[in-house]
Amino acid sequence: MAAKSNLSGSPDADLSSLSDRSLSSRASNRSLRVAEKERRKNDAEDPFVLALKYFSNVEAGTPVHGNDEVEKNLVLVERAAYSKGLSPEAISVMLEFAMSLRMGSGICPRVLKCLIPATVVPQEAVVRAVAWLGVANIPVNTQILFIKWLLTVFDLIDAKDQLRAIYGFIFNFTSEENLCPFICHLLYLLTRKESVRVFRVRKLLELQSKLGRQPFLLNLLSLYKVFCPELVTLSIPSQLKSVFRNHNLPWKSALTVVQRRNSPQVASSLNLFSTSKHKTTSRKRKHHHLGLAMLSSAVNKEPQTETSRQLVPLVQLHSVAQLLENMHRIELPAQMGSLLGSSLGLHYLDCVQDESALLRLNFWLGYTLQEELLFSSDEGSSQSSEESMQFLDKLLSTQHFLQEGFSSSEAFLYKFLSVWDGSVLRPQILGLLSNIPVVPSSQIGQLLFEPLMQLFFTSSLFFKCGLMESLNNMLLKWLTWHSVYALEDDLDISLNSHTSINMTLSGFKDSVMELVDFVGRLASVGLQLEGCHSLLLNFILDFYTTVCDMFLKYGLPLVVVPPPGVFYPALFATDPVSVDRLAFIMHRYKVNLTSAKSQEKLTKQAFRISRQTFKEFNNYAVFMVNCLWNAKLIQPGMSIQLGEELLLKSNVPEYWKSFDLIYHPAFMSYAVDFHQKCWPGRKDMDLDSIKHSKPWNWYLEYLFNQGYDGLKLFIQSNTSRQLTAGDGQGNSLSTE
Amino acid sequence: MSLLKPFSKLPSLNTANILLVESEEQFQQSLADVLVEETAFTVNVRLAKSLPLPKENEESRPRIDLVVFIINLTSELSFQSAEASLKYLDPGYLLGKVCFMVTKARNTSVPTERLDAVRKLAAVLSCPLLFAEDQTPDGVTNARERLLSILKVSAGLVPMATALYLSNLTRCTVPPDIDQPSFD
Amino acid sequence: MAEVESGGAAAEARSEAALNELIDLCEDQFTKLAKLQNDIVLSEQDSCGNPPDHAVNRLMATEAELKQWLTVEPKLLASNSEVLLKAGKEEMLKLCSELEMVVCCQEAKRDKLRETKELEQKWLEEKQQALIASKNHLERMKTEKGEASKFNVLLDTKAKIQKMKTYQESLMECLGDVLEKHFPLPQNASSTNKKTKSNAQEFDEDMISFNEILELLMNKALSTPHDPYITIENTFWPPYIELMLRYGIAVRHQENNFKIRLETFF
Numbered sequence A: 001m002a003a004k005s006n007l008s009g010s011p012d013a014d015l016s017s018l019s020d021r022s023l024s025s026r027a028s029n030r031s032l033r034v035a036e037k038e039r040r041k042n043d044a045e046d047p048f049v050l051a052l053k054y055f056s057n058v059e060a061g062t063p064v065h066g067n068d069e070v071e072k073n074l075v076l077v078e079r080a081a082y083s084k085g086l087s088p089e090a091i092s093v094m095l096e097f098a099m100s101l102r103m104g105s106g107i108c109p110r111v112l113k114c115l116i117p118a119t120v121v122p123q124e125a126v127v128r129a130v131a132w133l134g135v136a137n138i139p140v141n142t143q144i145l146f147i148k149w150l151l152t153v154f155d156l157i158d159a160k161d162q163l164r165a166i167y168g169f170i171f172n173f174t175s176e177e178n179l180c181p182f183i184c185h186l187l188y189l190l191t192r193k194e195s196v197r198v199f200r201v202r203k204l205l206e207l208q209s210k211l212g213r214q215p216f217l218l219n220l221l222s223l224y225k226v227f228c229p230e231l232v233t234l235s236i237p238s239q240l241k242s243v244f245r246n247h248n249l250p251w252k253s254a255l256t257v258v259q260r261r262n263s264p265q266v267a268s269s270l271n272l273f274s275t276s277k278h279k280t281t282s283r284k285r286k287h288h289h290l291g292l293a294m295l296s297s298a299v300n301k302e303p304q305t306e307t308s309r310q311l312v313p314l315v316q317l318h319s320v321a322q323l324l325e326n327m328h329r330i331e332l333p334a335q336m337g338s339l340l341g342s343s344l345g346l347h348y349l350d351c352v353q354d355e356s357a358l359l360r361l362n363f364w365l366g367y368t369l370q371e372e373l374l375f376s377s378d379e380g381s382s383q384s385s386e387e388s389m390q391f392l393d394k395l396l397s398t399q400h401f402l403q404e405g406f407s408s409s410e411a412f413l414y415k416f417l418s419v420w421d422g423s424v425l426r427p428q429i430l431g432l433l434s435n436i437p438v439v440p441s442s443q444i445g446q447l448l449f450e451p452l453m454q455l456f457f458t459s460s461l462f463f464k465c466g467l468m469e470s471l472n473n474m475l476l477k478w479l480t481w482h483s484v485y486a487l488e489d490d491l492d493i494s495l496n497s498h499t500s501i502n503m504t505l506s507g508f509k510d511s512v513m514e515l516v517d518f519v520g521r522l523a524s525v526g527l528q529l530e531g532c533h534s535l536l537l538n539f540i541l542d543f544y545t546t547v548c549d550m551f552l553k554y555g556l557p558l559v560v561v562p563p564p565g566v567f568y569p570a571l572f573a574t575d576p577v578s579v580d581r582l583a584f585i586m587h588r589y590k591v592n593l594t595s596a597k598s599q600e601k602l603t604k605q606a607f608r609i610s611r612q613t614f615k616e617f618n619n620y621a622v623f624m625v626n627c628l629w630n631a632k633l634i635q636p637g638m639s640i641q642l643g644e645e646l647l648l649k650s651n652v653p654e655y656w657k658s659f660d661l662i663y664h665p666a667f668m669s670y671a672v673d674f675h676q677k678c679w680p681g682r683k684d685m686d687l688d689s690i691k692h693s694k695p696w697n698w699y700l701e702y703l704f705n706q707g708y709d710g711l712k713l714f715i716q717s718n719t720s721r722q723l724t725a726g727d728g729q730g731n732s733l734s735t736e
Numbered sequence B: 001m002s003l004l005k006p007f008s009k010l011p012s013l014n015t016a017n018i019l020l021v022e023s024e025e026q027f028q029q030s031l032a033d034v035l036v037e038e039t040a041f042t043v044n045v046r047l048a049k050s051l052p053l054p055k056e057n058e059e060s061r062p063r064i065d066l067v068v069f070i071i072n073l074t075s076e077l078s079f080q081s082a083e084a085s086l087k088y089l090d091p092g093y094l095l096g097k098v099c100f101m102v103t104k105a106r107n108t109s110v111p112t113e114r115l116d117a118v119r120k121l122a123a124v125l126s127c128p129l130l131f132a133e134d135q136t137p138d139g140v141t142n143a144r145e146r147l148l149s150i151l152k153v154s155a156g157l158v159p160m161a162t163a164l165y166l167s168n169l170t171r172c173t174v175p176p177d178i179d180q181p182s183f184d
Numbered sequence C: 001m002a003e004v005e006s007g008g009a010a011a012e013a014r015s016e017a018a019l020n021e022l023i024d025l026c027e028d029q030f031t032k033l034a035k036l037q038n039d040i041v042l043s044e045q046d047s048c049g050n051p052p053d054h055a056v057n058r059l060m061a062t063e064a065e066l067k068q069w070l071t072v073e074p075k076l077l078a079s080n081s082e083v084l085l086k087a088g089k090e091e092m093l094k095l096c097s098e099l100e101m102v103v104c105c106q107e108a109k110r111d112k113l114r115e116t117k118e119l120e121q122k123w124l125e126e127k128q129q130a131l132i133a134s135k136n137h138l139e140r141m142k143t144e145k146g147e148a149s150k151f152n153v154l155l156d157t158k159a160k161i162q163k164m165k166t167y168q169e170s171l172m173e174c175l176g177d178v179l180e181k182h183f184p185l186p187q188n189a190s191s192t193n194k195k196t197k198s199n200a201q202e203f204d205e206d207m208i209s210f211n212e213i214l215e216l217l218m219n220k221a222l223s224t225p226h227d228p229y230i231t232i233e234n235t236f237w238p239p240y241i242e243l244m245l246r247y248g249i250a251v252r253h254q255e256n257n258f259k260i261r262l263e264t265f266f
Helices: A002-008 A014-042 A047-057 A068-084 A088-099 A108-113 A123-135 A140-152 A161-165 A167-175 A180-190 A198-211 A215-227 A252-270 A275-285 A293-299 A320-325 A336-341 A343-352 A355-374 A382-402 A407-418 A426-435 A441-458 A461-485 A505-529 A534-547 A550-554 A564-571 A576-603 A611-628 A644-649 A668-678 A687-691 A693-705 A709-718 B028-035 B076-088 B112-124 B137-154 B163-170 C002-009 C016-047 C054-071 C081-147 C150-182 C188-194 C196-201 C210-223 C238-246
Strands: A492-496 A501-504 B015-021 B042-048 B066-072 B098-103 B129-132 C250-252 C259-262
Touching (some): A068 A088, A068 A108, A088 A123, A123 A140, A123 A167, A161 A167, A167 A180, A320 A343, A441 B163, A461 A534, A461 A550, A501 A505, A534 A576, A534 C081, A550 A576, A693 A709, B015 B137, B098 B137, C016 C081, C210 C238, C238 C250
Parallel strands (some): B066 B098
16 A cells, blocks of 8 residues: 555655654554553443444454344444544444445445544544555445545544555546545645646646536646646636535534534543643634634644654744744644634744645635534524634634635625625624625625625614724725735736735726725615714714725725715714714815826826816815805705795795804804803804904814814815905815 | 505504514514514514415504515425415515515525525515524514614605615615526 | 604694694694595506506606605795704704714724724734744854855765665565565466456567566656657556556557656656
């Protein structure tokens, strides 16, 4: 076997390391085995032990039919397996029994189905079973079942070195058409840089031309490409739409049950390992039910050092200092998920920008998210949702740290949104939402807007606010990416250094435009439905505070003004804070537009911001100045029109003054207060007296001192302040 | 055949009436219990296994402002029953006074075709399709909130909004490639 | 309908005039409502014959509604000042509670930002450390590179070569053992067992062992890498050729069917 593997396998250091490893693992296993034997002496009478003995000793060719003994013993094993799982030894015995077809192939699937490990799966047993796969005459379905089992328990296999050593052997099974998808998945998990060889690439390409562009082949090839881009010239879609198919694995639920039941024992067995390492374990245990991270991290304790390359496994490091020392020779854990829980692991990812590590992490994440979160409501227990929450929090903090999203979490999010009730895991889902990288404008509607719109309009005020905030954060992240990655002179920007999504500037602008327009629609109708609720308005104005500064703060030559459904409710709001914030936003729009204009003159480039935008802005600005400063509510040609006779009928005296800085409902209380302070002796209040030039300036001073800086900036930049009220003219930006 | 009509009766003051149709009668009771807790206005909840509604109660039945079909995705029967009941609904209801509420959508045993079929049905009728987590108290409360927000509009309790207006914003749409979702 | 509600909500005005005005308003609305209801019932009786297609129906309804919204004129609230005062007060109270929510939200946001800031500061520090460490590492590598003498490199390389040689030998031995055990030369007995036909056709007494074929292939690949092909001789047992080709050990020449080479495993 070993020789065979070396014939097709890579003739590098694998063998030497293999012999080292097996020696050491044998030594460490010996003490365990001694303990095991002692225990076994005690329960020699245990029927389960006897059953195992039966299966390890049964002679080849013993008939199954009408054989009560087999039935009895198998039931015993099954019962033990489903209640507390099988020990590593039992796994070995049963696997050997099944794969050697000692009693024919009929009983094989049944045995495979009950192979639920209580702790770990011994690597040797797996290697032997793989050997049987090549030798014995096992029916294809059973072969597939075995590989599926292997995929399910992959993280529980106590070491992977020997499995990696027979990589070439396993690779050969790709020629079996039925096995190929599963073998590819297995290879994906085993592949390292040295496994990638020209002849394997060629073989995979051959298979691809035979079977078509199958996702399993593409996935494996994409991993190969990451390791050795020079060997795989094939162009692979930048975002593979599918990970390996989620086989509805028969062992999964049984495994979870057994693991949950055993978790205290497993934890105590971990104490066998040195205590200093226990710290890492406890950190990683936090999300162990999601995926299988805990057990495999326990397994990672076994030093995986390879003498030839002197790699240091990440789990052996305990401080940033240690990490920094060994930065150049880190061995990543077999279970990529454990990286999420380890701050050192994240630092490593961040510094080294190891694309294969990210790819593996991404792969693992996609699998786990789909398996554990999307379809996890079978139980609906609070425990599992608690775990989901912690897991997603961890994921969010990882994304926050690495400052980028994972494509798998993105794909997960789109799926989740389409079946989301809007409440379960809300903070986490909204967090993921704000982390997704720029979505091409052609897809953004279907992937995001459709589900979000339905959720937005059928959910509570608080959901609406939450979504607004999340979309604002999303825009902020997009803009930040743009400002960091945009090349100065070129249109091309690389938005994300790892997933290599390239987007042209105009593509990016389109996406941003779509997003801003979408939020504009949500905001207008949302305000209408919620009766212009101040809280919602507050979140909407947050969003426009980001939007108005896109040009100056983030260098994006794009200005989008708010829709009337946002502008007018904010201007006529009954609270001064909203009006002040609107004033600030309008001020920033003006600064941005002015600067865009002057820059355009300077560089003599084509007009990049449309005249329409200038016109819309000017209309708003003029209206606002007229309302607040000039006390003119209606002018011809404005976008809102009110019937004059209706206003007259309302009996409001001098209705045109109703929204100036004195009579505006948001500021009236200030005017009254100012009046009292200014003329304490006066009995009858005449707010109009504030309009005289001196008190008017004092009044403005007084208003600005209340902290209304937005108003101050707006008035300073849009009016000439020396003038008394009524004379001030709104200076609008000219569009020419 | 007696159709349920949206405008056959006069509305009463500060009241909204909702009809929950669920063939399995699992979720509707717990949902009804939380729906009636609303204090800002009176919520009357009527429960039914399927349509048509029995003739004898017709006199005492108030005007129904919103019909909710609750579909348990793990059961084909649940979907079929809702589909059959739709026939006994006046077309006027389809202008914003019907919505579908789906439970157990995240269950592994749900065939994707069934979810697609429900989506398609809701899309053809231009009705909103809400998902609910009926197993947890939070999920039930949230389902209540969302139904109330639609009910308020369809009962005319929100100024400047009508049922048709809201349903044009929230109606379910079928993605063009529903058979081959781009993210498998 | 909406007017009925808002009118009703403000109905606590004490003054009788105000109350009367409101009641009048409500009654107006209700009469209108009853009339509309009547109209609906009447029109339903008319049109029950041909229910139009759902989508068309919806489109028509939406268009009608749109027209309605476009023509609708804003209306004044009740003219009684007492009613207006009451309504204004309610509006203010509502605003107050809304603003309280805003304050809560802003405070929560502020706390969150503070937390984020602390976290990011910690990260920044760690990242700066990492930067310094990698710079130091680079520096160290540079000096090490300068110090490494030619002699040391030579010794190192020699040791490595030696190691590889031993390793290769063990591999070769292993390979030999396996081949000897599992790939014997075709014996008369075995071949008659398997295929009498091929036996009858061309059985050559000068067959060379599988081991030798492999050796030929390997030597050729190493000695003339530009032309690694060997011609298939009669002394090669055809099933072994087939085996090598099938399991990807050897590759046929693209143009010449009688030539094979070793798969490029390196």
